[in-house]
Amino acid sequence: MTDHFQALENYFKRIARIDHARTFLQWDHMVMMPPGGNQSRSEAMAELTALRHEMLISPELGDLLGRAAEGLQDPIRLRSLQEMERMYKRAICLPAELVKAKSLAGSICEHGWRSQRKNNDWQGFLANFQEVVRLAREEAQARCDFRPGHFPTPYDALLDLYCTGDSSSFIAGIFAGLKRELPELVRQVVARQKTETIADLRGHYPIELQQQLNRELMICLGFDFDRGRQDVSAHPFSTGGRGDQRITTRYRDNDFLDALLATAHETGHAAYEDGLPAEWDGLPIGFARNMCLHESQSLLFEKQLFLSRSFITYFRSAIHRLLPATAEFDGAALWAATTRVQPSFIRVEADEVTYPLHVILRYEIESGLINGSLLARDIPAVWDAKMIQYLNLSTEGNYTDGCLQDMHWSDGSFGYFPSYTIGALNSAQLFAALRRNHPDWQDLLAAGEAGFIRTWLKNNIWSKASSMDSQEIMQAASGEKTNPDYFLNHIRARYLEGLN
Amino acid sequence: MTDHFQALENYFKRIARIDHARTFLQWDHMVMMPPGGNQSRSEAMAELTALRHEMLISPELGDLLGRAAEGLQDPIRLRSLQEMERMYKRAICLPAELVKAKSLAGSICEHGWRSQRKNNDWQGFLANFQEVVRLAREEAQARCDFRPGHFPTPYDALLDLYCTGDSSSFIAGIFAGLKRELPELVRQVVARQKTETIADLRGHYPIELQQQLNRELMICLGFDFDRGRQDVSAHPFSTGGRGDQRITTRYRDNDFLDALLATAHETGHAAYEDGLPAEWDGLPIGFARNMCLHESQSLLFEKQLFLSRSFITYFRSAIHRLLPATAEFDGAALWAATTRVQPSFIRVEADEVTYPLHVILRYEIESGLINGSLLARDIPAVWDAKMIQYLNLSTEGNYTDGCLQDMHWSDGSFGYFPSYTIGALNSAQLFAALRRNHPDWQDLLAAGEAGFIRTWLKNNIWSKASSMDSQEIMQAASGEKTNPDYFLNHIRARYLEGLN
Missing domain, CATH: 1.20.58 (Methane Monooxygenase Hydroxylase; Chain G, domain 1)
Structure with a gap:
C-alpha cells in the first residue's frame, strides 16, 4: 500500500x-x-x-x-x-x-x-x-x-479552474453586497478627494536607480535573492519553482510609484510560492490553493502592507535617498498621491475602490455567456449599460476602452476575473486578522519590519497549500469565510477617514 | 516509404x-x-x-x-x-x-x-x-x-564521441609531426621574442565599457543579436538552438584582451551553429559534424581572424574609443602583446604555439589509460616526464598545476582533448584555403569586413552539417585532409616572420 x-x-x-x-x-x-x-x-x-x-x-x-x-x-x-x-x-x-x-x-x-x-x-x-x-x-x-452533480452551473466548471472551491453562488452573494455599497462609496471618496491638493510626482527618475530602489523594497519585504531573481519585462509577472522565485517589473523614467507597487504585488505572489511546504513539492496537495488566495497575497503586500501609511512613511527615506528629486514629497504626500480614486475605463489602471466594479461587470457577462443567458454579439450593449450603472461612464462605440480591453476572454480564460476581487476581499480580511494578532502592527511597519506579516501568512496560508479548501483556510485564518465587510471597512478607513 | x-x-x-x-x-x-x-x-x-x-x-x-x-x-x-x-x-x-x-x-x-x-x-x-x-x-x-570491427582500439570508441570520423591512428600520425617540430619552434619563438619590448596592457577598464566593446566585436564578426544573446558567466561558453545562439564572456577590470579573445572564440562556435541548415533542424544529419570542426570555427574566429594583424589594427579604434586608457597602444603593440609565447604549466592559459604539446601529452596518457597500457596511479610520473620532454617544465609533486588541472577526466570525458588541437590545425588549414580564395583578405579585414569569411565558412563547413564525414568536409573545403603543415606554417609566419 x-x-x-x-x-x-x-x-x-x-x-x-x-x-x-x-x-x-x-x-x-x-x-x-x-x-x-x-x-x-x-x-x-x-x-x-x-x-x-x-x-x-x-x-x-x-x-x-x-x-x-x-x-x-x-x-x-x-x-x-x-x-x-x-x-x-x-x-x-x-x-x-x-x-x-x-x-x-x-x-x-x-x-x-x-x-x-x-x-x-x-x-x-x-x-x-x-x-x-x-x-x-x-x-x-x-x-x-x-x-x-458536482458543478451547479456550466460556468462553475470553468470558475473551478481558478477560484477552486469558491462557487458562483457564493461569489454572486458577495458581489451583490459590493454592488450595493461601492457605487455610493466611490461617490463619497471622489467628493472628499476633490478638496485635497495632490502633489504631482512626475519627474525624471533614472531606471538604474529605480531598479536599486525596487530591490531594496523586495529585501525589506523579505525576498531572498539567493532564492529568486528580479528582472524586467513588458508586463510584470511572477513565476518560478522550488527555491527559485522570479518576478519581473517594468520601469518608466517619469514615474517611480508604478514599479514599486508592481514589485510589492509580485513579491507577494512569490512569497506565497516560496512558503509552500517543501515536503509536498511536486504534489498537487502542495500547490497554491487557488487564484483567489494567490491574489490575496499579492494584494496584501501591495495594498495593505506597502500602501499603509506606516510603511510608506518608513520607506520614503529609501525613495529620497535613491531618487533625490523626490525630496520635496513627505510621507503624507506620497500616500495621498498613491491613493487617488477616480472612475475610469480601464480595469488594470483602476484604483482599489473602483476595481471590484470592473470585475463584477465582467463576472456577470462571462457567467451569462457560459450559462447561455447572453450572446457574444450582445456584449457591447451590456458592457455599456453596466459601466453607466456602476461607474457612470459610457463606452458606447468605444470598444478599445470597453469590452476589447482585456486579453482573458480572447483565449478562452473564462472564470478568472472573480479571483481579482475575491483576492482583494481576502487580503483585507486576512490583514484585519493579522492586525488583531499584532496590535503594534503600525509601529512595526513604521520601523520597516515586515517579518511578522510573513510569519503569520506562512503559518496561516502558505503552509496549508492545498491541504484544505479555500474557505476552510479563510475560516481558520480569519475566523470566517470571505466576507466583503472587511474590504468595505478598509476602503472607508483609508479613503474616508484617512487611516491605514 | x-x-x-x-x-x-x-x-x-x-x-x-x-x-x-x-x-x-x-x-x-x-x-x-x-x-x-x-x-x-x-x-x-x-x-x-x-x-x-x-x-x-x-x-x-x-x-x-x-x-x-x-x-x-x-x-x-x-x-x-x-x-x-x-x-x-x-x-x-x-x-x-x-x-x-x-x-x-x-x-x-x-x-x-x-x-x-x-x-x-x-x-x-x-x-x-x-x-x-x-x-x-x-x-x-x-x-x-x-x-x-568498427573501432580499431577501445580508445577509438570514446574518441568517436567527440572527434567523430577522425581515428586515433590518423590523429597519432598528425601528432607525431607536431611533436617533431613544435619543441624546436617554441625555442626559436621564445628566443626571438626575448629581443622585443612588450607593452604592459594592464590598467583599469570598466566592465560596462568592456561589455559594450565586446558587443561591438560580435556585431563586427557578424553576430545577430536578434538571433542570440551575450551574457556573463564564470567560464565563457556557447550554447543555444535554432535562431537563438547564446554565448558568455567573463570580464576582469584590469585586462580587456582576455574577454575579447573569449568573445571572438565563442562567436565562432555560435556562427557554426547558426549556420547549420534550417531544413535539417532537429535531425542528426543537421548537427555540427564534430568537435574538431567546431573548435576549428572558434579558433578561426579567435586566432586567425581576430588576432590577424589586419583585423586587430582595424579594431584598435573601437578599443581606443571605448577604453581611452588604451590610447597609447597602437595596432603593433596590441598584436605583439597578444601573441606572446611562453611554455607554462596550464593548458587553458597556454599560447597557440605551446598549446598542442599540452594536448598531445593528454592524448598519449588518456589513450594509454583506456587501451590498458597505463595505470591511473602512474599518471603523475608520466605527466612529469612528458612535460619535461615537450616544454622543459617539471611538475614533480605539483599536481595542482599538473595532472589535476583539467576537469575533463574527472567525469570520464576521455577522447575530448584531441579536438582542441585538430581544431587548431583545421582552422589554420581552412584559413589558408580562405586566403587563397580571397587574395585581398588583409585589405578586407583591415576595413573591418568579416562577411567574406562567414560566407566562405557557411558554404564550405556550416552548410554541410553532418552530411559528410569530417575529413570529407576538410578535403572538399581545403583540398586535403587535416595536414599539420598549415598550422606549422601559420606559426612560423606569425611568430618567426611577424606576418599575419
Missing part, C-alpha cells in the same frame, strides 16, 4: 519536473529570449505540454489512482489523493479534439485581438470570438458531464 | 525538442539561476535526460530504423538515416547500469576534484578516479563489442 502511494507520488513528481521545464522556458521566453528563438521555443513548449498531458491522462495513472484509496487512512494522504484526482479529472474529462480546437481558436482570436483592440474593431473580434465562446461552453458542459 | 521516413524524422525532432529544453535550462543554470534553485533544477534535468534516453533506446525507434533502409534511394536520406543510426547505436549499446554507475562515479570524482585540485591531493583524487577509469574502459569495451 505504501509502495503504491509512493508510486503515485513519484508519478506526479515526474509531471512536476516537466512543469519545472515549462515554467522556466516560459520565463526565458518572456524575459531573455531573442526574437529569432520563437519558432523552436514554441515547438519545444508544445512538445512538453503534450507530453505532460499524455502523462496526466495515461491509463497507468488512472490505474494507480483507482487502486490508491483502498485501505488508505492517513488523512493527509487521503487529501493528497483527492487533489491528485482533481488534477487528473480536469485533464481527462476533455476530448483531445476539443483541447486542440480550443487551443487553435484561442490563439487565432488572441492574435487578432492585438490589432482589433487598437482598431476598435468589435465586429472583426466577434467573428473569431464566437468560436471561442462556443468551445468554452462545450468545455464547460464536458466538465459538468464528467462529474454529474 | 516516405511516410515511414517522415515518422522517423518526426521521432528525432521530438527528441530534439527535449534537447532544446535541456539546453536552455542548462544555460539558465549557468547564467541566471539563483543558488536556491539547484535541487529542483537538477531533478528536472535528470528527468529530461532520462526521458530523452528512453526515447532514444525505445523499441519503437529500433523498429522504425530497422525498416527505414528498405527501398531508400535518395542519397541525402540514406546519409540522414546513417546519422540517426549512429545516434541510436551510441545510446543503446550501453547497459543501463553502466550509464548509471558512470554518472555516479563521475559526479563523485568531479565533486572531489574541486577541492582536491586546490589541495594538491593526488591520492585523494586517485581513490575516486580509479573507478572512473574502470568504468570508462568498460564503456569503451561495450561500444566496441556492439559494433565488432
Whole structure:
C-alpha cells in the first residue's frame, strides 16, 4: 500500500519536473529570449505540454489512482489523493479534439485581438470570438458531464479552474453586497478627494536607480535573492519553482510609484510560492490553493502592507535617498498621491475602490455567456449599460476602452476575473486578522519590519497549500469565510477617514 | 516509404525538442539561476535526460530504423538515416547500469576534484578516479563489442564521441609531426621574442565599457543579436538552438584582451551553429559534424581572424574609443602583446604555439589509460616526464598545476582533448584555403569586413552539417585532409616572420 502511494507520488513528481521545464522556458521566453528563438521555443513548449498531458491522462495513472484509496487512512494522504484526482479529472474529462480546437481558436482570436483592440474593431473580434465562446461552453458542459452533480452551473466548471472551491453562488452573494455599497462609496471618496491638493510626482527618475530602489523594497519585504531573481519585462509577472522565485517589473523614467507597487504585488505572489511546504513539492496537495488566495497575497503586500501609511512613511527615506528629486514629497504626500480614486475605463489602471466594479461587470457577462443567458454579439450593449450603472461612464462605440480591453476572454480564460476581487476581499480580511494578532502592527511597519506579516501568512496560508479548501483556510485564518465587510471597512478607513 | 521516413524524422525532432529544453535550462543554470534553485533544477534535468534516453533506446525507434533502409534511394536520406543510426547505436549499446554507475562515479570524482585540485591531493583524487577509469574502459569495451570491427582500439570508441570520423591512428600520425617540430619552434619563438619590448596592457577598464566593446566585436564578426544573446558567466561558453545562439564572456577590470579573445572564440562556435541548415533542424544529419570542426570555427574566429594583424589594427579604434586608457597602444603593440609565447604549466592559459604539446601529452596518457597500457596511479610520473620532454617544465609533486588541472577526466570525458588541437590545425588549414580564395583578405579585414569569411565558412563547413564525414568536409573545403603543415606554417609566419 505504501509502495503504491509512493508510486503515485513519484508519478506526479515526474509531471512536476516537466512543469519545472515549462515554467522556466516560459520565463526565458518572456524575459531573455531573442526574437529569432520563437519558432523552436514554441515547438519545444508544445512538445512538453503534450507530453505532460499524455502523462496526466495515461491509463497507468488512472490505474494507480483507482487502486490508491483502498485501505488508505492517513488523512493527509487521503487529501493528497483527492487533489491528485482533481488534477487528473480536469485533464481527462476533455476530448483531445476539443483541447486542440480550443487551443487553435484561442490563439487565432488572441492574435487578432492585438490589432482589433487598437482598431476598435468589435465586429472583426466577434467573428473569431464566437468560436471561442462556443468551445468554452462545450468545455464547460464536458466538465459538468464528467462529474454529474458536482458543478451547479456550466460556468462553475470553468470558475473551478481558478477560484477552486469558491462557487458562483457564493461569489454572486458577495458581489451583490459590493454592488450595493461601492457605487455610493466611490461617490463619497471622489467628493472628499476633490478638496485635497495632490502633489504631482512626475519627474525624471533614472531606471538604474529605480531598479536599486525596487530591490531594496523586495529585501525589506523579505525576498531572498539567493532564492529568486528580479528582472524586467513588458508586463510584470511572477513565476518560478522550488527555491527559485522570479518576478519581473517594468520601469518608466517619469514615474517611480508604478514599479514599486508592481514589485510589492509580485513579491507577494512569490512569497506565497516560496512558503509552500517543501515536503509536498511536486504534489498537487502542495500547490497554491487557488487564484483567489494567490491574489490575496499579492494584494496584501501591495495594498495593505506597502500602501499603509506606516510603511510608506518608513520607506520614503529609501525613495529620497535613491531618487533625490523626490525630496520635496513627505510621507503624507506620497500616500495621498498613491491613493487617488477616480472612475475610469480601464480595469488594470483602476484604483482599489473602483476595481471590484470592473470585475463584477465582467463576472456577470462571462457567467451569462457560459450559462447561455447572453450572446457574444450582445456584449457591447451590456458592457455599456453596466459601466453607466456602476461607474457612470459610457463606452458606447468605444470598444478599445470597453469590452476589447482585456486579453482573458480572447483565449478562452473564462472564470478568472472573480479571483481579482475575491483576492482583494481576502487580503483585507486576512490583514484585519493579522492586525488583531499584532496590535503594534503600525509601529512595526513604521520601523520597516515586515517579518511578522510573513510569519503569520506562512503559518496561516502558505503552509496549508492545498491541504484544505479555500474557505476552510479563510475560516481558520480569519475566523470566517470571505466576507466583503472587511474590504468595505478598509476602503472607508483609508479613503474616508484617512487611516491605514 | 516516405511516410515511414517522415515518422522517423518526426521521432528525432521530438527528441530534439527535449534537447532544446535541456539546453536552455542548462544555460539558465549557468547564467541566471539563483543558488536556491539547484535541487529542483537538477531533478528536472535528470528527468529530461532520462526521458530523452528512453526515447532514444525505445523499441519503437529500433523498429522504425530497422525498416527505414528498405527501398531508400535518395542519397541525402540514406546519409540522414546513417546519422540517426549512429545516434541510436551510441545510446543503446550501453547497459543501463553502466550509464548509471558512470554518472555516479563521475559526479563523485568531479565533486572531489574541486577541492582536491586546490589541495594538491593526488591520492585523494586517485581513490575516486580509479573507478572512473574502470568504468570508462568498460564503456569503451561495450561500444566496441556492439559494433565488432568498427573501432580499431577501445580508445577509438570514446574518441568517436567527440572527434567523430577522425581515428586515433590518423590523429597519432598528425601528432607525431607536431611533436617533431613544435619543441624546436617554441625555442626559436621564445628566443626571438626575448629581443622585443612588450607593452604592459594592464590598467583599469570598466566592465560596462568592456561589455559594450565586446558587443561591438560580435556585431563586427557578424553576430545577430536578434538571433542570440551575450551574457556573463564564470567560464565563457556557447550554447543555444535554432535562431537563438547564446554565448558568455567573463570580464576582469584590469585586462580587456582576455574577454575579447573569449568573445571572438565563442562567436565562432555560435556562427557554426547558426549556420547549420534550417531544413535539417532537429535531425542528426543537421548537427555540427564534430568537435574538431567546431573548435576549428572558434579558433578561426579567435586566432586567425581576430588576432590577424589586419583585423586587430582595424579594431584598435573601437578599443581606443571605448577604453581611452588604451590610447597609447597602437595596432603593433596590441598584436605583439597578444601573441606572446611562453611554455607554462596550464593548458587553458597556454599560447597557440605551446598549446598542442599540452594536448598531445593528454592524448598519449588518456589513450594509454583506456587501451590498458597505463595505470591511473602512474599518471603523475608520466605527466612529469612528458612535460619535461615537450616544454622543459617539471611538475614533480605539483599536481595542482599538473595532472589535476583539467576537469575533463574527472567525469570520464576521455577522447575530448584531441579536438582542441585538430581544431587548431583545421582552422589554420581552412584559413589558408580562405586566403587563397580571397587574395585581398588583409585589405578586407583591415576595413573591418568579416562577411567574406562567414560566407566562405557557411558554404564550405556550416552548410554541410553532418552530411559528410569530417575529413570529407576538410578535403572538399581545403583540398586535403587535416595536414599539420598549415598550422606549422601559420606559426612560423606569425611568430618567426611577424606576418599575419
